[in-house]
Amino acid sequence: MRVEFTKMHGLGNDFVVIDDRADRLPAFTPERVRMLADRHVGIGCDQFILLKPSADATCRMVIHNADGGEVEACGNASRAVGLLLGEPATLQTLGGTIATRPDSAGISVDMGEPRLGWDEIPLAYAMDTLAMPLGWDELEQPVAVNVGNPHAIFFVPDCDAVPLEQLGPQIEHDAVFPERVNVNVATVVGRETIRLRVWERGVGLTRACGTGACATAVAAMRRGLTEREVTVILPGGPLRIGWGADNRITMTGPATVSFRGSFAWDDFA
Missing domain, CATH: 3.10.310.10 (Diaminopimelate Epimerase; Chain A, domain 1)
Known part of the structure:
Protein backbone atom coordinates (compact mmCIF):
# COMPACT_ATOMS: atom_id res chain seq x y z
CA MET A 1 0.00 0.00 0.00
CA ASP A 110 -9.33 31.91 14.86
CA MET A 111 -7.35 30.24 17.66
CA GLY A 112 -10.09 30.60 20.26
CA GLU A 113 -9.75 31.99 23.80
CA PRO A 114 -6.53 31.76 25.87
CA ARG A 115 -6.58 29.82 29.13
CA LEU A 116 -4.85 31.65 31.94
CA GLY A 117 -5.62 29.79 35.16
CA TRP A 118 -2.79 27.79 36.76
CA ASP A 119 -4.86 24.59 36.49
CA GLU A 120 -5.63 25.32 32.82
CA ILE A 121 -1.97 25.57 31.76
CA PRO A 122 -1.60 23.13 33.65
CA LEU A 123 0.90 23.78 36.45
CA ALA A 124 1.71 21.39 39.27
CA TYR A 125 0.41 23.78 41.93
CA ALA A 126 -1.33 27.15 42.24
CA MET A 127 0.63 30.30 41.41
CA ASP A 128 0.29 33.63 39.60
CA THR A 129 0.48 32.86 35.87
CA LEU A 130 1.26 36.50 35.01
CA ALA A 131 4.55 36.42 36.93
CA MET A 132 5.42 32.88 37.99
CA PRO A 133 7.79 33.02 41.02
CA LEU A 134 10.29 30.70 39.33
CA GLY A 135 13.59 30.97 37.49
CA TRP A 136 16.09 28.96 35.49
CA ASP A 137 19.48 30.71 35.35
CA GLU A 138 18.89 34.02 33.53
CA LEU A 139 15.24 33.25 32.71
CA GLU A 140 12.92 34.36 35.48
CA GLN A 141 9.24 35.08 36.25
CA PRO A 142 7.63 33.71 33.08
CA VAL A 143 4.04 34.23 32.02
CA ALA A 144 2.07 31.01 31.52
CA VAL A 145 -0.59 30.81 28.78
CA ASN A 146 -2.44 27.87 27.25
CA VAL A 147 -3.62 28.38 23.66
CA GLY A 148 -4.58 24.76 23.12
CA ASN A 149 -1.15 23.73 24.39
CA PRO A 150 0.97 25.02 27.32
CA HIS A 151 3.48 27.85 26.98
CA ALA A 152 5.90 29.64 29.30
CA ILE A 153 6.97 33.09 28.06
CA PHE A 154 10.09 34.91 29.27
CA PHE A 155 10.61 38.57 28.36
CA VAL A 156 14.32 39.34 27.94
CA PRO A 157 16.45 42.23 26.60
CA ASP A 158 17.76 40.14 23.67
CA CYS A 159 16.09 36.84 22.82
CA ASP A 160 18.94 35.93 20.44
CA ALA A 161 21.45 35.98 23.32
CA VAL A 162 19.61 33.35 25.40
CA PRO A 163 21.16 29.83 25.25
CA LEU A 164 17.76 28.30 24.53
CA GLU A 165 19.24 25.02 23.30
CA GLN A 166 20.49 24.46 26.90
CA LEU A 167 17.70 26.03 28.95
CA GLY A 168 14.81 24.90 26.73
CA PRO A 169 14.93 21.19 27.58
CA GLN A 170 15.47 21.92 31.30
CA ILE A 171 12.33 24.04 31.46
CA GLU A 172 10.29 21.78 29.16
CA HIS A 173 10.79 18.82 31.48
CA ASP A 174 10.58 20.64 34.82
CA ALA A 175 8.15 18.97 37.24
CA VAL A 176 6.17 22.22 37.59
CA PHE A 177 4.80 21.47 34.10
CA PRO A 178 3.07 18.06 34.36
CA GLU A 179 2.36 17.98 30.61
CA ARG A 180 5.73 19.56 29.74
CA VAL A 181 5.77 23.03 28.20
CA ASN A 182 6.78 25.09 25.16
CA VAL A 183 9.46 27.64 26.09
CA ASN A 184 9.33 31.12 24.55
CA VAL A 185 11.96 33.88 24.91
CA ALA A 186 10.70 37.23 23.67
CA THR A 187 11.99 40.77 23.22
CA VAL A 188 9.48 43.60 22.94
CA VAL A 189 10.76 45.92 20.19
CA GLY A 190 7.87 48.39 20.38
CA ARG A 191 4.17 48.63 21.12
CA GLU A 192 3.36 46.65 17.96
CA THR A 193 6.40 44.40 17.48
CA ILE A 194 7.88 41.41 19.34
CA ARG A 195 10.89 39.25 18.46
CA LEU A 196 10.55 35.62 19.50
CA ARG A 197 12.46 32.33 19.67
CA VAL A 198 10.82 29.08 20.72
CA TRP A 199 11.92 25.76 22.17
CA GLU A 200 9.01 23.55 21.12
CA ARG A 201 7.92 20.67 23.33
CA GLY A 202 8.83 17.38 21.65
CA VAL A 203 10.61 19.14 18.76
CA GLY A 204 13.36 21.46 20.01
CA LEU A 205 14.40 24.78 18.53
CA THR A 206 12.04 25.71 15.74
CA ARG A 207 12.03 28.39 13.05
CA ALA A 208 8.43 29.29 13.83
CA CYS A 209 5.70 28.38 16.31
CA GLY A 210 2.20 29.73 15.71
CA THR A 211 0.83 28.89 19.13
CA GLY A 212 4.01 30.33 20.67
CA ALA A 213 3.43 33.60 18.81
CA CYS A 214 -0.17 33.68 20.06
CA ALA A 215 0.78 32.88 23.66
CA THR A 216 3.61 35.44 23.65
CA ALA A 217 1.36 38.16 22.24
CA VAL A 218 -1.26 37.48 24.92
CA ALA A 219 1.43 37.51 27.62
CA ALA A 220 2.78 40.86 26.40
CA MET A 221 -0.72 42.33 26.23
CA ARG A 222 -1.56 41.07 29.74
CA ARG A 223 1.54 42.82 31.05
CA GLY A 224 0.66 46.03 29.20
CA LEU A 225 3.78 45.89 27.04
CA THR A 226 2.03 46.10 23.65
CA GLU A 227 -1.18 47.02 21.88
CA ARG A 228 -3.86 44.38 21.27
CA GLU A 229 -2.56 43.63 17.77
CA VAL A 230 1.12 42.95 17.14
CA THR A 231 3.59 41.53 14.65
CA VAL A 232 5.60 38.66 16.13
CA ILE A 233 8.89 38.15 14.29
CA LEU A 234 10.25 34.59 14.48
CA PRO A 235 13.45 33.26 12.86
CA GLY A 236 11.32 32.06 9.93
CA GLY A 237 9.41 35.32 9.48
CA PRO A 238 6.51 37.39 10.86
CA LEU A 239 3.01 36.52 12.07
CA ARG A 240 0.25 39.01 12.83
CA ILE A 241 -1.52 38.29 16.13
CA GLY A 242 -4.62 40.02 17.48
CA TRP A 243 -6.44 39.50 20.79
CA GLY A 244 -9.93 40.88 20.34
CA ALA A 245 -12.45 42.36 22.74
CA ASP A 246 -14.33 39.06 22.40
CA ASN A 247 -11.31 37.36 24.08
CA ARG A 248 -10.49 35.38 20.92
CA ILE A 249 -7.03 35.23 19.34
CA THR A 250 -6.55 35.64 15.58
CA MET A 251 -3.33 34.58 13.86
CA THR A 252 -2.58 35.51 10.25
CA GLY A 253 0.39 34.45 8.16
CA PRO A 254 1.65 32.42 5.21
Missing part, protein backbone atom coordinates in the same frame (compact mmCIF):
# COMPACT_ATOMS: atom_id res chain seq x y z
CA ARG A 2 1.26 3.45 -0.91
CA VAL A 3 0.31 6.49 1.16
CA GLU A 4 0.18 9.96 -0.39
CA PHE A 5 1.41 12.97 1.59
CA THR A 6 1.92 16.70 1.18
CA LYS A 7 5.05 18.32 2.62
CA MET A 8 4.24 21.85 3.82
CA HIS A 9 5.67 24.56 6.04
CA GLY A 10 4.66 27.72 7.82
CA LEU A 11 7.63 30.11 8.06
CA GLY A 12 10.00 27.12 8.05
CA ASN A 13 8.09 25.09 10.66
CA ASP A 14 7.51 22.01 8.49
CA PHE A 15 4.90 19.27 8.33
CA VAL A 16 4.04 16.00 6.65
CA VAL A 17 0.28 16.19 6.03
CA ILE A 18 -1.74 13.07 5.19
CA ASP A 19 -5.37 13.44 4.17
CA ASP A 20 -7.27 10.43 5.50
CA ARG A 21 -10.73 11.97 5.63
CA ALA A 22 -11.91 8.78 3.89
CA ASP A 23 -10.69 6.91 7.01
CA ARG A 24 -8.99 4.12 5.07
CA LEU A 25 -5.51 4.00 6.60
CA PRO A 26 -4.33 1.85 9.52
CA ALA A 27 -3.36 3.58 12.76
CA PHE A 28 -0.10 5.53 12.86
CA THR A 29 1.85 4.42 15.92
CA PRO A 30 4.30 6.77 17.66
CA GLU A 31 7.14 4.61 16.33
CA ARG A 32 5.94 4.97 12.73
CA VAL A 33 5.52 8.73 13.18
CA ARG A 34 9.07 9.05 14.54
CA MET A 35 10.44 7.19 11.52
CA LEU A 36 8.51 9.34 9.06
CA ALA A 37 9.57 12.52 10.87
CA ASP A 38 13.26 11.55 10.96
CA ARG A 39 15.22 13.81 8.58
CA HIS A 40 17.79 11.09 7.81
CA VAL A 41 15.70 7.95 7.27
CA GLY A 42 12.19 9.37 6.70
CA ILE A 43 10.53 12.32 5.03
CA GLY A 44 11.48 14.74 7.79
CA CYS A 45 9.27 17.20 9.67
CA ASP A 46 8.68 19.05 12.91
CA GLN A 47 5.06 17.84 13.08
CA PHE A 48 3.15 14.98 11.48
CA ILE A 49 -0.43 15.95 10.63
CA LEU A 50 -3.22 13.46 9.93
CA LEU A 51 -6.62 14.65 8.69
CA LYS A 52 -9.51 12.42 9.75
CA PRO A 53 -13.31 12.67 9.38
CA SER A 54 -15.28 14.66 11.95
CA ALA A 55 -19.02 14.83 12.62
CA ASP A 56 -18.72 18.36 14.03
CA ALA A 57 -16.10 20.08 11.87
CA THR A 58 -14.66 20.08 8.35
CA CYS A 59 -12.16 17.51 9.60
CA ARG A 60 -10.29 16.35 12.67
CA MET A 61 -6.61 17.35 12.74
CA VAL A 62 -4.44 14.83 14.59
CA ILE A 63 -1.07 16.39 15.49
CA HIS A 64 2.10 14.50 16.40
CA ASN A 65 5.41 16.10 17.23
CA ALA A 66 8.59 14.66 15.74
CA ASP A 67 9.11 12.55 18.87
CA GLY A 68 5.88 10.67 18.08
CA GLY A 69 3.82 12.18 20.89
CA GLU A 70 0.33 13.47 20.12
CA VAL A 71 -0.24 17.12 21.04
CA GLU A 72 -3.21 19.41 21.35
CA ALA A 73 -2.54 22.26 18.92
CA CYS A 74 -0.23 23.66 16.24
CA GLY A 75 -0.89 27.12 14.86
CA ASN A 76 1.41 26.91 11.83
CA ALA A 77 -0.01 23.51 10.88
CA SER A 78 -3.51 24.94 11.16
CA ARG A 79 -2.60 27.51 8.51
CA ALA A 80 -1.06 24.79 6.34
CA VAL A 81 -4.22 22.66 6.55
CA GLY A 82 -6.32 25.76 5.85
CA LEU A 83 -4.29 26.31 2.67
CA LEU A 84 -4.66 22.65 1.71
CA LEU A 85 -8.45 22.75 2.15
CA GLY A 86 -8.63 25.96 0.10
CA GLU A 87 -11.78 27.41 1.68
CA PRO A 88 -13.09 28.49 5.09
CA ALA A 89 -12.98 25.45 7.37
CA THR A 90 -13.25 24.27 10.96
CA LEU A 91 -10.62 21.96 12.42
CA GLN A 92 -11.30 19.72 15.41
CA THR A 93 -8.17 19.31 17.59
CA LEU A 94 -7.44 18.01 21.07
CA GLY A 95 -7.10 21.66 22.11
CA GLY A 96 -10.54 22.62 20.77
CA THR A 97 -12.16 23.47 17.44
CA ILE A 98 -10.57 26.31 15.48
CA ALA A 99 -11.58 28.08 12.26
CA THR A 100 -9.40 28.93 9.25
CA ARG A 101 -10.04 31.13 6.23
CA PRO A 102 -8.00 32.41 3.27
CA ASP A 103 -6.67 35.95 3.79
CA SER A 104 -4.80 38.44 1.64
CA ALA A 105 -1.77 37.86 3.90
CA GLY A 106 -2.07 34.06 3.73
CA ILE A 107 -4.34 32.10 6.05
CA SER A 108 -6.14 33.55 9.06
CA VAL A 109 -6.91 31.28 12.01
CA ALA A 255 1.67 28.69 4.55
CA THR A 256 3.44 26.91 1.69
CA VAL A 257 3.34 23.57 -0.12
CA SER A 258 6.90 22.28 -0.50
CA PHE A 259 6.22 19.10 -2.48
CA ARG A 260 3.94 16.08 -2.75
CA GLY A 261 4.88 12.42 -2.74
CA SER A 262 4.05 8.95 -1.50
CA PHE A 263 5.67 6.19 0.55
CA ALA A 264 5.19 2.45 0.93
CA TRP A 265 3.47 1.60 4.21
CA ASP A 266 5.72 -1.40 4.83
CA ASP A 267 8.87 0.72 4.51
CA PHE A 268 8.06 2.30 7.87
CA ALA A 269 6.92 -0.73 9.82
Whole structure:
Protein backbone atom coordinates (compact mmCIF):
# COMPACT_ATOMS: atom_id res chain seq x y z
CA MET A 1 0.00 0.00 0.00
CA ARG A 2 1.26 3.45 -0.91
CA VAL A 3 0.31 6.49 1.16
CA GLU A 4 0.18 9.96 -0.39
CA PHE A 5 1.41 12.97 1.59
CA THR A 6 1.92 16.70 1.18
CA LYS A 7 5.05 18.32 2.62
CA MET A 8 4.24 21.85 3.82
CA HIS A 9 5.67 24.56 6.04
CA GLY A 10 4.66 27.72 7.82
CA LEU A 11 7.63 30.11 8.06
CA GLY A 12 10.00 27.12 8.05
CA ASN A 13 8.09 25.09 10.66
CA ASP A 14 7.51 22.01 8.49
CA PHE A 15 4.90 19.27 8.33
CA VAL A 16 4.04 16.00 6.65
CA VAL A 17 0.28 16.19 6.03
CA ILE A 18 -1.74 13.07 5.19
CA ASP A 19 -5.37 13.44 4.17
CA ASP A 20 -7.27 10.43 5.50
CA ARG A 21 -10.73 11.97 5.63
CA ALA A 22 -11.91 8.78 3.89
CA ASP A 23 -10.69 6.91 7.01
CA ARG A 24 -8.99 4.12 5.07
CA LEU A 25 -5.51 4.00 6.60
CA PRO A 26 -4.33 1.85 9.52
CA ALA A 27 -3.36 3.58 12.76
CA PHE A 28 -0.10 5.53 12.86
CA THR A 29 1.85 4.42 15.92
CA PRO A 30 4.30 6.77 17.66
CA GLU A 31 7.14 4.61 16.33
CA ARG A 32 5.94 4.97 12.73
CA VAL A 33 5.52 8.73 13.18
CA ARG A 34 9.07 9.05 14.54
CA MET A 35 10.44 7.19 11.52
CA LEU A 36 8.51 9.34 9.06
CA ALA A 37 9.57 12.52 10.87
CA ASP A 38 13.26 11.55 10.96
CA ARG A 39 15.22 13.81 8.58
CA HIS A 40 17.79 11.09 7.81
CA VAL A 41 15.70 7.95 7.27
CA GLY A 42 12.19 9.37 6.70
CA ILE A 43 10.53 12.32 5.03
CA GLY A 44 11.48 14.74 7.79
CA CYS A 45 9.27 17.20 9.67
CA ASP A 46 8.68 19.05 12.91
CA GLN A 47 5.06 17.84 13.08
CA PHE A 48 3.15 14.98 11.48
CA ILE A 49 -0.43 15.95 10.63
CA LEU A 50 -3.22 13.46 9.93
CA LEU A 51 -6.62 14.65 8.69
CA LYS A 52 -9.51 12.42 9.75
CA PRO A 53 -13.31 12.67 9.38
CA SER A 54 -15.28 14.66 11.95
CA ALA A 55 -19.02 14.83 12.62
CA ASP A 56 -18.72 18.36 14.03
CA ALA A 57 -16.10 20.08 11.87
CA THR A 58 -14.66 20.08 8.35
CA CYS A 59 -12.16 17.51 9.60
CA ARG A 60 -10.29 16.35 12.67
CA MET A 61 -6.61 17.35 12.74
CA VAL A 62 -4.44 14.83 14.59
CA ILE A 63 -1.07 16.39 15.49
CA HIS A 64 2.10 14.50 16.40
CA ASN A 65 5.41 16.10 17.23
CA ALA A 66 8.59 14.66 15.74
CA ASP A 67 9.11 12.55 18.87
CA GLY A 68 5.88 10.67 18.08
CA GLY A 69 3.82 12.18 20.89
CA GLU A 70 0.33 13.47 20.12
CA VAL A 71 -0.24 17.12 21.04
CA GLU A 72 -3.21 19.41 21.35
CA ALA A 73 -2.54 22.26 18.92
CA CYS A 74 -0.23 23.66 16.24
CA GLY A 75 -0.89 27.12 14.86
CA ASN A 76 1.41 26.91 11.83
CA ALA A 77 -0.01 23.51 10.88
CA SER A 78 -3.51 24.94 11.16
CA ARG A 79 -2.60 27.51 8.51
CA ALA A 80 -1.06 24.79 6.34
CA VAL A 81 -4.22 22.66 6.55
CA GLY A 82 -6.32 25.76 5.85
CA LEU A 83 -4.29 26.31 2.67
CA LEU A 84 -4.66 22.65 1.71
CA LEU A 85 -8.45 22.75 2.15
CA GLY A 86 -8.63 25.96 0.10
CA GLU A 87 -11.78 27.41 1.68
CA PRO A 88 -13.09 28.49 5.09
CA ALA A 89 -12.98 25.45 7.37
CA THR A 90 -13.25 24.27 10.96
CA LEU A 91 -10.62 21.96 12.42
CA GLN A 92 -11.30 19.72 15.41
CA THR A 93 -8.17 19.31 17.59
CA LEU A 94 -7.44 18.01 21.07
CA GLY A 95 -7.10 21.66 22.11
CA GLY A 96 -10.54 22.62 20.77
CA THR A 97 -12.16 23.47 17.44
CA ILE A 98 -10.57 26.31 15.48
CA ALA A 99 -11.58 28.08 12.26
CA THR A 100 -9.40 28.93 9.25
CA ARG A 101 -10.04 31.13 6.23
CA PRO A 102 -8.00 32.41 3.27
CA ASP A 103 -6.67 35.95 3.79
CA SER A 104 -4.80 38.44 1.64
CA ALA A 105 -1.77 37.86 3.90
CA GLY A 106 -2.07 34.06 3.73
CA ILE A 107 -4.34 32.10 6.05
CA SER A 108 -6.14 33.55 9.06
CA VAL A 109 -6.91 31.28 12.01
CA ASP A 110 -9.33 31.91 14.86
CA MET A 111 -7.35 30.24 17.66
CA GLY A 112 -10.09 30.60 20.26
CA GLU A 113 -9.75 31.99 23.80
CA PRO A 114 -6.53 31.76 25.87
CA ARG A 115 -6.58 29.82 29.13
CA LEU A 116 -4.85 31.65 31.94
CA GLY A 117 -5.62 29.79 35.16
CA TRP A 118 -2.79 27.79 36.76
CA ASP A 119 -4.86 24.59 36.49
CA GLU A 120 -5.63 25.32 32.82
CA ILE A 121 -1.97 25.57 31.76
CA PRO A 122 -1.60 23.13 33.65
CA LEU A 123 0.90 23.78 36.45
CA ALA A 124 1.71 21.39 39.27
CA TYR A 125 0.41 23.78 41.93
CA ALA A 126 -1.33 27.15 42.24
CA MET A 127 0.63 30.30 41.41
CA ASP A 128 0.29 33.63 39.60
CA THR A 129 0.48 32.86 35.87
CA LEU A 130 1.26 36.50 35.01
CA ALA A 131 4.55 36.42 36.93
CA MET A 132 5.42 32.88 37.99
CA PRO A 133 7.79 33.02 41.02
CA LEU A 134 10.29 30.70 39.33
CA GLY A 135 13.59 30.97 37.49
CA TRP A 136 16.09 28.96 35.49
CA ASP A 137 19.48 30.71 35.35
CA GLU A 138 18.89 34.02 33.53
CA LEU A 139 15.24 33.25 32.71
CA GLU A 140 12.92 34.36 35.48
CA GLN A 141 9.24 35.08 36.25
CA PRO A 142 7.63 33.71 33.08
CA VAL A 143 4.04 34.23 32.02
CA ALA A 144 2.07 31.01 31.52
CA VAL A 145 -0.59 30.81 28.78
CA ASN A 146 -2.44 27.87 27.25
CA VAL A 147 -3.62 28.38 23.66
CA GLY A 148 -4.58 24.76 23.12
CA ASN A 149 -1.15 23.73 24.39
CA PRO A 150 0.97 25.02 27.32
CA HIS A 151 3.48 27.85 26.98
CA ALA A 152 5.90 29.64 29.30
CA ILE A 153 6.97 33.09 28.06
CA PHE A 154 10.09 34.91 29.27
CA PHE A 155 10.61 38.57 28.36
CA VAL A 156 14.32 39.34 27.94
CA PRO A 157 16.45 42.23 26.60
CA ASP A 158 17.76 40.14 23.67
CA CYS A 159 16.09 36.84 22.82
CA ASP A 160 18.94 35.93 20.44
CA ALA A 161 21.45 35.98 23.32
CA VAL A 162 19.61 33.35 25.40
CA PRO A 163 21.16 29.83 25.25
CA LEU A 164 17.76 28.30 24.53
CA GLU A 165 19.24 25.02 23.30
CA GLN A 166 20.49 24.46 26.90
CA LEU A 167 17.70 26.03 28.95
CA GLY A 168 14.81 24.90 26.73
CA PRO A 169 14.93 21.19 27.58
CA GLN A 170 15.47 21.92 31.30
CA ILE A 171 12.33 24.04 31.46
CA GLU A 172 10.29 21.78 29.16
CA HIS A 173 10.79 18.82 31.48
CA ASP A 174 10.58 20.64 34.82
CA ALA A 175 8.15 18.97 37.24
CA VAL A 176 6.17 22.22 37.59
CA PHE A 177 4.80 21.47 34.10
CA PRO A 178 3.07 18.06 34.36
CA GLU A 179 2.36 17.98 30.61
CA ARG A 180 5.73 19.56 29.74
CA VAL A 181 5.77 23.03 28.20
CA ASN A 182 6.78 25.09 25.16
CA VAL A 183 9.46 27.64 26.09
CA ASN A 184 9.33 31.12 24.55
CA VAL A 185 11.96 33.88 24.91
CA ALA A 186 10.70 37.23 23.67
CA THR A 187 11.99 40.77 23.22
CA VAL A 188 9.48 43.60 22.94
CA VAL A 189 10.76 45.92 20.19
CA GLY A 190 7.87 48.39 20.38
CA ARG A 191 4.17 48.63 21.12
CA GLU A 192 3.36 46.65 17.96
CA THR A 193 6.40 44.40 17.48
CA ILE A 194 7.88 41.41 19.34
CA ARG A 195 10.89 39.25 18.46
CA LEU A 196 10.55 35.62 19.50
CA ARG A 197 12.46 32.33 19.67
CA VAL A 198 10.82 29.08 20.72
CA TRP A 199 11.92 25.76 22.17
CA GLU A 200 9.01 23.55 21.12
CA ARG A 201 7.92 20.67 23.33
CA GLY A 202 8.83 17.38 21.65
CA VAL A 203 10.61 19.14 18.76
CA GLY A 204 13.36 21.46 20.01
CA LEU A 205 14.40 24.78 18.53
CA THR A 206 12.04 25.71 15.74
CA ARG A 207 12.03 28.39 13.05
CA ALA A 208 8.43 29.29 13.83
CA CYS A 209 5.70 28.38 16.31
CA GLY A 210 2.20 29.73 15.71
CA THR A 211 0.83 28.89 19.13
CA GLY A 212 4.01 30.33 20.67
CA ALA A 213 3.43 33.60 18.81
CA CYS A 214 -0.17 33.68 20.06
CA ALA A 215 0.78 32.88 23.66
CA THR A 216 3.61 35.44 23.65
CA ALA A 217 1.36 38.16 22.24
CA VAL A 218 -1.26 37.48 24.92
CA ALA A 219 1.43 37.51 27.62
CA ALA A 220 2.78 40.86 26.40
CA MET A 221 -0.72 42.33 26.23
CA ARG A 222 -1.56 41.07 29.74
CA ARG A 223 1.54 42.82 31.05
CA GLY A 224 0.66 46.03 29.20
CA LEU A 225 3.78 45.89 27.04
CA THR A 226 2.03 46.10 23.65
CA GLU A 227 -1.18 47.02 21.88
CA ARG A 228 -3.86 44.38 21.27
CA GLU A 229 -2.56 43.63 17.77
CA VAL A 230 1.12 42.95 17.14
CA THR A 231 3.59 41.53 14.65
CA VAL A 232 5.60 38.66 16.13
CA ILE A 233 8.89 38.15 14.29
CA LEU A 234 10.25 34.59 14.48
CA PRO A 235 13.45 33.26 12.86
CA GLY A 236 11.32 32.06 9.93
CA GLY A 237 9.41 35.32 9.48
CA PRO A 238 6.51 37.39 10.86
CA LEU A 239 3.01 36.52 12.07
CA ARG A 240 0.25 39.01 12.83
CA ILE A 241 -1.52 38.29 16.13
CA GLY A 242 -4.62 40.02 17.48
CA TRP A 243 -6.44 39.50 20.79
CA GLY A 244 -9.93 40.88 20.34
CA ALA A 245 -12.45 42.36 22.74
CA ASP A 246 -14.33 39.06 22.40
CA ASN A 247 -11.31 37.36 24.08
CA ARG A 248 -10.49 35.38 20.92
CA ILE A 249 -7.03 35.23 19.34
CA THR A 250 -6.55 35.64 15.58
CA MET A 251 -3.33 34.58 13.86
CA THR A 252 -2.58 35.51 10.25
CA GLY A 253 0.39 34.45 8.16
CA PRO A 254 1.65 32.42 5.21
CA ALA A 255 1.67 28.69 4.55
CA THR A 256 3.44 26.91 1.69
CA VAL A 257 3.34 23.57 -0.12
CA SER A 258 6.90 22.28 -0.50
CA PHE A 259 6.22 19.10 -2.48
CA ARG A 260 3.94 16.08 -2.75
CA GLY A 261 4.88 12.42 -2.74
CA SER A 262 4.05 8.95 -1.50
CA PHE A 263 5.67 6.19 0.55
CA ALA A 264 5.19 2.45 0.93
CA TRP A 265 3.47 1.60 4.21
CA ASP A 266 5.72 -1.40 4.83
CA ASP A 267 8.87 0.72 4.51
CA PHE A 268 8.06 2.30 7.87
CA ALA A 269 6.92 -0.73 9.82
